[in-house]
Amino acid sequence: MTPKNIIEVRDLTVEFKKPKGSLLAVNHVDFDLREGSVTALVGESGSGKTTLAFTMLNIVNTTGKILSGSVNYNGTDVLKLKGEQLRRYRWKEISMIFQSAQSSLNPLMTIQQHFWETYLVHEPEADEKKVIPRFFRLLEDVMLDPDRVLKLYPHELSGGMKQRVMIAFSMLLSPRVIILDEPTTALDVITQDYIFSILDKIHNETGISMLLLTHDIGVVAKVADRIAVMYAGRIVEVGDIFTVFRHTAHPYAKALITTAPSLLDTDKDKEPIKGSPPDLIDLPPGCAFHPRCPYATEVCREKCPALTMIGEDHYVACHNSLPGKGAAAYE
Amino acid sequence: MNYFLRKLGTSLLNLIAVVVTIFIVLHMMPGDIIEPMAREEASRLGITYEEAYERVADRYNYNPQEPIYQQLVRYVKGLLRGDLGTSMLNPKNTVVSILSVALPWTIFVVSISLIISFILGMQLGALMAIRKRGIINNSITFYVTIVSAIPSYIIAIILSIIFVYQLRLFPKSGVYSIDVTPGFNMPFILSVLHYSVLPITTYVITSTGGWILNMKGSSVHVLGSDYVFAAQARGIPEKIIMRRYMKKNAMIPMITILAMAFGGMIGGAPLIEGQFQYLGMGAYLAKALGERDFILYQGLLLCISISVILANLVADLLYSKLDPRIRLE
Ligand SMILES: Nc1ncnc2c1ncn2[C@@H]1O[C@H](COP(=O)(O)OP(=O)(O)OP(=O)(O)O)[C@@H](O)[C@H]1O
Ligand SMILES: [Mg+2]
Numbered sequence: 001m002t003p004k005n006i007i008e009v010r011d012l013t014v015e016f017k018k019p020k021g022s023l024l025a026v027n028h029v030d031f032d033l034r035e036g037s038v039t040a041l042v043g044e045s046g047s048g049k050t051t052l053a054f055t056m057l058n059i060v061n062t063t064g065k066i067l068s069g070s071v072n073y074n075g076t077d078v079l080k081l082k083g084e085q086l087r088r089y090r091w092k093e094i095s096m097i098f099q100s101a102q103s104s105l106n107p108l109m110t111i112q113q114h115f116w117e118t119y120l121v122h123e124p125e126a127d128e129k130k131v132i133p134r135f136f137r138l139l140e141d142v143m144l145d146p147d148r149v150l151k152l153y154p155h156e157l158s159g160g161m162k163q164r165v166m167i168a169f170s171m172l173l174s175p176r177v178i179i180l181d182e183p184t185t186a187l188d189v190i191t192q193d194y195i196f197s198i199l200d201k202i203h204n205e206t207g208i209s210m211l212l213l214t215h216d217i218g219v220v221a222k223v224a225d226r227i228a229v230m231y232a233g234r235i236v237e238v239g240d241i242f243t244v245f246r247h248t249a250h251p252y253a254k255a256l257i258t259t260a261p262s263l264l265d266t267d268k269d270k271e272p273i274k275g276s277p278p279d280l281i282d283l284p285p286g287c288a289f290h291p292r293c294p295y296a297t298e299v300c301r302e303k304c305p306a307l308t309m310i311g312e313d314h315y316v317a318c319h320n321s322l323p324g325k326g327a328a329a330y331e
Numbered sequence: 332m333n334y335f336l337r338k339l340g341t342s343l344l345n346l347i348a349v350v351v352t353i354f355i356v357l358h359m360m361p362g363d364i365i366e367p368m369a370r371e372e373a374s375r376l377g378i379t380y381e382e383a384y385e386r387v388a389d390r391y392n393y394n395p396q397e398p399i400y401q402q403l404v405r406y407v408k409g410l411l412r413g414d415l416g417t418s419m420l421n422p423k424n425t426v427v428s429i430l431s432v433a434l435p436w437t438i439f440v441v442s443i444s445l446i447i448s449f450i451l452g453m454q455l456g457a458l459m460a461i462r463k464r465g466i467i468n469n470s471i472t473f474y475v476t477i478v479s480a481i482p483s484y485i486i487a488i489i490l491s492i493i494f495v496y497q498l499r500l501f502p503k504s505g506v507y508s509i510d511v512t513p514g515f516n517m518p519f520i521l522s523v524l525h526y527s528v529l530p531i532t533t534y535v536i537t538s539t540g541g542w543i544l545n546m547k548g549s550s551v552h553v554l555g556s557d558y559v560f561a562a563q564a565r566g567i568p569e570k571i572i573m574r575r576y577m578k579k580n581a582m583i584p585m586i587t588i589l590a591m592a593f594g595g596m597i598g599g600a601p602l603i604e605g606q607f608q609y610l611g612m613g614a615y616l617a618k619a620l621g622e623r624d625f626i627l628y629q630g631l632l633l634c635i636s637i638s639v640i641l642a643n644l645v646a647d648l649l650y651s652k653l654d655p656r657i658r659l660e
Contacts, residue, residue: 059564090566104561107656108579117575118565153655 006177006209007033007056007094012069014051014060023280025051025064027233030307033177038203038210040220040241042256043230044277049213050099052230053179055079056211057090073177092122095170096179099213102162102186105154111165112150115172122173138168142198160191167198171206179211184219196223217260221245229253232278232288235307239314249310249321251293287319295320334651342644349636354406355399357629363395364419364625391626392416415630420622426630429615434597434634436506437604437611440527441596444534449589451535452542457578459543460550475540483537484602490529491606501529504608530609534600538592545588549581556580583653587646594642598635 009031015022025048033039041049054060055071058078071078073093081089098104105114115135116128123131139146142164149157149165157165163183170178180199184192200223203210212224220227220241228238229250237250248254255273275292278284284291290300299319307317365387373383388394392409393416394402409416415426459468478486494500507513507522553559554577562572597612601620604613612631619628651657 057564059560087566087568090564092566096564098557098561098564100557100561103557106558106562106576106580108583108654109575117571118567121565121567121571155656 003037004035005032006035006074007031007211008072009052009055010070010072012052012055012071013067014048014055015065015067016051016063017065018281021281024067024233025280026055028068029233029235031228031235031238033209033211034226035176035209036207037226038212038224039226039228040212040214040224041228041230042214042217042220044215046277046280047230048233049215049230050181053096053181053211053213056177056179057094057096058086059090088122091118091170091175092173093175094177094179095173095175097163097166097170097181097183099181099185101166101181101183102159104166105162107154110151110153111157115150115169118169118172134172138171139165141171141202142168143194144168159186160188160194163187163191163195164198167195167202171202171208174206175208177209177211179213181213182215183212185214185216192219199223217256221260229256232280232283234288234304234317235315236289236318237316238307239311243311243314247311247314249314249316250289250318251295251320252289253316287317335648338644338647342640345640345643346637349640350407350410350633351403353629353632353636354403357625358395358399358402360625364623365391365393365395368419390417390422391419393626415633416626418619418627419624420627426627429627430630430634433610433612433615433631436609437597437613439523440530440534440609440611441593443527444531444538445589445593445596447531448535448539448542449585451539453546453578453582453585455539456543456546456548457550457573457581459547460554460577460581461573471543475543478536478540482602483533483600484606486536487529487533487603487606490533494529502526506610526609530603530607533603533607534596542585546581546585549584550577553577553580583650586653587650590642590646590649591639592642594639597638597642598631 009029012026012029012031013024014026015024027048029048029052031052041052043049051060051064054064055066056073056078058071058081060066066079069079073089078089105111109117112132112135115138116131119131120126120128135150136146139149144161144164149161154162163186167183183199184195187195196219199210202208203223212220214220225241226239227241227244229236229244229252231252237244237248237253244253245257248257252273259273273292274294278288278291284301286302287293287296287300287305290296293300297320303319305317305319307315309315310321365384369380369384369387372378372387373380376383378386384396388396392405392414394405397405413427415430417426418424418429455471459471462468491501491503495503502508502525505526507519507526511519511522513519559572559576562576567576598616601613601617603609604611605617608614612635615627616631616635618624619631
C-alpha cells in the first residue's frame with residue numbers, strides 16, 4: 001500500500017531579488033508530506049526551509065516570487081487559491097508556528113482575544129461562551145493554566161509559555177497539518193524537551209501531520225519519523241528516519257548526522273563540514289555541494305544531480321551515492 | 332499608582348527647573364529696564380529717583396539692583412501668590428489677566444486644528460501605508476511635499492489675501508464680532524467659529540502633512556512586524572488586520588505625540604496668529620518680544636512651559652493606558 005501524501009510539492013521554485021542579484025531560495029523542489037507523519041526538514045541556515053514551508057500556506061514574503069511549481073493539498077493547488085478561499089484555507093487546514101513565534105502575537109490583545117478572533121473569522125456563527133471550554137482544553141493540553149493565561153497579554157508570558165500558547169493556538173481549528181519552524185531554538189534545553197514531549201503527545205492523540213523545520217539534527221532523532229535534508233534550496237536526501245540515519249547516502253546529510261552531538265556516539269569520525277555555506281546568489285555549477293564534498297568527481301562540477309530513489313522510501317540527489325559508487329549507502 | 336506618582340514627581344522637578352532657567356536667562360539680559368521708567372516717574376511725580384525706583388520695582392515685582400538670588404526669591408514668592416507681575420508697556424494689565432484672555436482662544440483654535448489634522452493624518456497615513464502605489468498615494472505625497480516647503484505664515488498670508496481681502500468672507504482681525512455679547516448664545520458661538528476659520532485652516536493645512544507622514548511611517552513599521560504576518564497566516568481578513576493590528580499599534584506613538592504637540596502649540600504660532608490678528612498666546616508672544624515687554628514675555632513663556640510639561644505628563648499616562656506593555660511597570 002502506498003502511503004497517502006497530505007501535501008505534495010512539485011517542481012517548486014521561489015526567487016528572491018536582492019540588490020546583488022537574484023537567488024533561488026527554493027530550487028525545483030519535489031517534496032511529499034505523508035499523512036500522519038512527523039517529517040523533519042533539516043538544513044543549515046539559509047537553505048530555504050522557511051521559504052518552502054511558507055508556500056504551503058501560500059504566504060510568500062513580499063519580495064519573494066514563485067517561478068514554477070505547485071503545492072497540492074488534498075487535491076487542490078494551494079498556490080492557486082485566492083481571496084476568501086485562501087483565507088479560509090489558512091489555519092483551518094494548515095497552521096504554522098513561526099520561527100518568530102515569540103513575536104507572533106498582537107501586543108495589544110490578550111490570549112483569549114487572539115483565540116476568539118481567529119475562531120470567529122473561521123466560524124462566523126460561533127458563540128464565544130460555547131467555545132471557551134475548547135480554549136481551556138487546548139491550553140490544558142500544553143500544560144498551561146487557562147484561567148490565568150487567557151487573560152494575559154503576550155508580554156506577560158515567558159518564552160516557553162508563549163511557545164506553548166502558540167502550539168495550543170495552532171491546534172485551535174483542528175488543522176490536518178501543523179508546521180513548526182524551529183519551535184525550540186529560543187528556549188533552554190529543559191523547556192525544549194518539555195515542548196517536544198507535548199508535541200509528541202499531541203501527535204499521538206490526534207494523528208496530525210507535522211512538518212518540523214530545524215537545523216538541529218539532535219531534535220530530529222527524538223521526534224521525527226521521516227527526514228528531508230535541504231541544501232542550497234534543494235532537497236538532497238529524503239526518507240524514513242531509520243533508513244536515512246542508518247544508510248545515509250548524501251555526503252552533506254552524512255556530515256550533518258555524524259557531526260550532531262552525542263547522537264550515534266560515533267566520536268571517531270566526528271568532523272565538522274568543511275568549507276563555508278553556499279552563496280545562493282552565486283551558486284557553483286553542477287551540484288551546489290561539490291566544493292565542500294570529499295567525494296566530488298568531474299560530473300559533480302558539471303551536472304546537478306536529480307533526486308533518485310535508491311532504496312525503499314529513500315531518495316537522494318547525489319552522483320556518487322548510487323549503488324556501487326563511492327559514498328554509496330547500501331554496500 | 333506608583334507610576335503616576337513617579338511621573339508627577341518628575342513633572343514637578345521639571346517645572347522647578349523651567350522656572351529657574353527662564354528666570355536666569357531673562358535676567359542675564361543686559362541693561363536695567365527699570366531705570367528709565369524710574370527716571371520718568373521721578374520727574375513726573377516730583378519724587379526722588381531712589382523712591383521712584385522702589386515704587387516701579389515693586390509694581391513690576393522686579394528689582395534688578397538686588398542680588399540675583401534675592402530677585403529669584405521675590406519672583407517665586409510672587410508666583411506662589413499667583414502674581415506674575417504686570418505688562419511693562421501697560422501697567423494696568425497684569426500678566427495673569429492677559430493670559431486669561433489669550434489662553435482660551437489659543438486652546439480653542441489649537442484643539443480644533445489638532446483634532447482635525449490628527450484625524451485626517453491618521454486616516455490618510457494608514458491609507459498610504461496600505462496602498463503603496465496609486466493615485467491617492469501620489470496625490471498625498473505631492474500635497475505633503477508642496478506644503479512642507481511653504482512656511483506656515485505664507486499660507487496664512489495667501490489665505491488672508493484670498494478670503495479676507497478678495498472674497499471678503501472672513502474678518503481681518505479679532506476673535507469675535509463686536510456686535511455679539513459673549514456668553515452661551517448662538518450668535519456668539521457662530522461669530523467665534525467664523526473668526527477662527529482661517530487660523531484653524533492654516534494650522535490644519537500646515538500640520539496635516541506631518542501627521543500623515545508620521546502615521547504612514549508608523550504603519551509601515553507595524554505592517555512589517557511578525558504579528559501582522561502571523562495574523563495573515565491565521566486567515567484574519569485584511570480589514571481586521573488593518574484596523575485591529577496595524578492602526579491600533581501604529582497609533583499608540585501618535586497619540587502620545589498628539590498630547591505633546593498640544594502642549595507645544597499652546598505657544599500658538601506667533602506668525603499665524605499675528606497675520607490674522609487673532610489675539611491668542613502667539614499674538615501676545617510676538618507683541619511682547621517686539622516691544623521688549625519682558626515681564627509679559629516671561630509670564631507667557633512660563634505658561635507655555637507649564638502646558639508642555641503637563642502635556643508630557645498626559646502623554647505618559649495615556650501611553651500607559653493604551654499600551655498594556657507599560658502597565659506593569
Ligand atoms: N523576505 C526575504 N527577502 C529576501 N530574501 C529572503 C527573504 N526570505 C528569505 N530570503 C533568502 O532566501 C534564502 C532562504 O531563506 P530561508 O529563510 O527560507 O532559510 P531557512 O532554511 O529557513 O534558514 P534559517 O535556518 O536561518 O531559518 C536565504 O538566502 C535568504 O536570504
Ligand atoms: Mg527559517
